[in-house]
Amino acid sequence: MKDRQDQDAGLDRVLAAFDEAQRRRSEDAEAGMAIEVPKEAPHLDTLDLARLTEAFRAWAARPRRVDVRASRRRILLVYLLLRYTGAKLGEVLALDMRTDFDESHSLLRLGRSPEEAGREVGLPSEIVREIAEALRDPELLKRNDAPLRVDEAHIRRKFYERADECGLPREAANPSALRRSRALELLRDGVPLTVVQSLLGHSTANLTASLFSFSEQETREITQRFLNREQNRTSSARNAFFGKITTLVRDEIQAELSIVTLGGHEITSVITVESLVRMGLAPGKLVTAEVKAPWITLAVDEPDGVSARNVLQGKVDVIRRGDINSETTLRLSDGTRLCAILTTRGLDRIGLKTGDTAWALFDVDAVIMHVR
Structure with missing residues (x-):
């Protein structure tokens, strides 16, 4: 009552x-x-x-x-x-x-x-x-x-x-x-x-x-x-991760923060302290992390000992081939679509095909944060 x-x-x-x-x-x-x-x-x-x-x-x-x-x-x-x-x-x-x-x-x-x-x-x-x-x-x-x-x-x-x-x-x-x-x-x-x-x-x-x-x-x-x-x-827009800041560590110049997305993925980014303050970022804040397609590399075997802090597994959904560059879209476990642009020669070298399992790798400075 x-x-x-x-x-x-x-x-x-x-x-x-x-x-x-x-x-x-x-x-x-x-x-x-x-x-x-x-x-x-x-x-x-x-x-x-x-x-x-x-x-x-x-x-x-x-x-x-x-x-x-x-x-x-x-x-x-x-x-x-x-x-x-x-x-x-x-x-x-x-x-x-x-x-x-x-x-x-x-x-x-x-x-x-x-x-x-x-x-x-x-x-x-x-x-x-x-x-x-x-x-x-x-x-x-x-x-x-x-x-x-x-x-x-x-x-x-x-x-x-x-x-x-x-x-x-x-x-x-x-x-x-x-x-x-x-x-x-x-x-x-x-x-x-x-x-x-x-x-x-x-x-x-x-x-x-x-x-x-x-x-x-x-x-x-x-x-x-x-x-x-x-x-x-909620439909997981391409190369965009909506989530909540879970950890944040800062020094005088830069800050490293991690978010957990709606699909449970963890994404880590590094931004300047000036940007951190301007956007009012803090643990618990809801943000969108965006990754540009040319900054993503793909691997056909599970990476081990790589320098990239962000490693996400998915299945190859679409491959669009060009004479010089090709676009490959991975679909992650929660439906998020992650698009990577590789040279066509590089794509042929790793031998990716539609339906294959692959890993997307990108570094912390490749992630751009946006306040919702």
């Missing part, structure tokens, strides 16, 4: 923290845009959410019994809708998926009632496909207009169990925390605060950003831009 009563109190703190960061930046151009979220507003970052999502998917796919698998799939759907809309649990459980889920436009209509028009929230295309496939499950269809009707206490127990599996704090993995987490993802990716409030169906007085407003069409366009960026990250 307390969670239901206080579910937006933590969100108020998150929005107020963002508003304060925005105010500081308007007063001081050097202030940056770090959002200091209060400890009493627990939340998960994008990588933690990815771990939790995979835990839910694995748990839902585990049972052999059809009815048990359908029951778990129902919980997975509730989780996915909460995670990607930032909606309240009651809003998701009240959905009529026959009319409120618009697969063709990748939309979910939330908060509709005879008295309220509700709001539309865009969903990532891969999540739309996953939801649509699940809703075709005959066991879920037996529920007719209420395939998501599940006891709230049961949902929270399953959320806590999955959090325990991932080693995540329970208080950061409940429905209210997912709402805060989605708000922070949107805000940190540049979605205006008033748009975030509109998407979450939340209003807070006395916020600086509330002076700005956007039309419904502008809100859709802003949201779509965010979803496109999000899709690029």
Whole structure:
């Protein structure tokens, strides 16, 4: 009961923290845009959410019994809708998926009632496909207009169990925390605060950003831009690794930092201390590491004793041959595509073919860091 009563109190703190960061930046151009979220507003970052999502998917796919698998799939759907809309649990459980889920436009209509028009929230295309496939499950269809009707206490127990599996704090993995987490993802990716409030169906007085407003069409366009960026990250854009800084060591001139990506790869980079300070990099910060194709070399045997600090294994996906240079794309275990440009003579020398296992090697100074 307390969670239901206080579910937006933590969100108020998150929005107020963002508003304060925005105010500081308007007063001081050097202030940056770090959002200091209060400890009493627990939340998960994008990588933690990815771990939790995979835990839910694995748990839902585990049972052999059809009815048990359908029951778990129902919980997975509730989780996915909460995670990607930032909606309240009651809003998701009240959905009529026959009319409120618009697969063709990748939309979910939330908060509709005879008295309220509700709001539309865009969903990532891969999540739309996953939801649509699940809703075709005959066991879920037996529920007719209420395939998501599940006891709230049961949902929270399953959320806590999955959090325990991932080693995540329970208080950061409940429905209210997912709402805060989605708000922070949107805000940190540049979605205006008033748009975030509109998407979450939340209003807070006395916020600086509330002076700005956007039309419904502008809100859709802003949201779509965010979803496109999000899709690029989760679909593993070529030669780009989205992850979290795990270690950072600096001296007077340079700093070495390592990130762990959504797919579990570790990437190490060296940058100047000046760049480190300018970008506000620190352990826990979410960044994108990019590697230029000409700086990557390939090996057909597992490297041993090489100087390159970054070594990643994958399978040759595509080879595009040219008279002088050739482009080879490796697909890593998480689906990330890594493109290397070698001389055609060098490619022939190592004898790579489509489908072969190969290793990509690149040094720390070949990695460029970008703040999301």
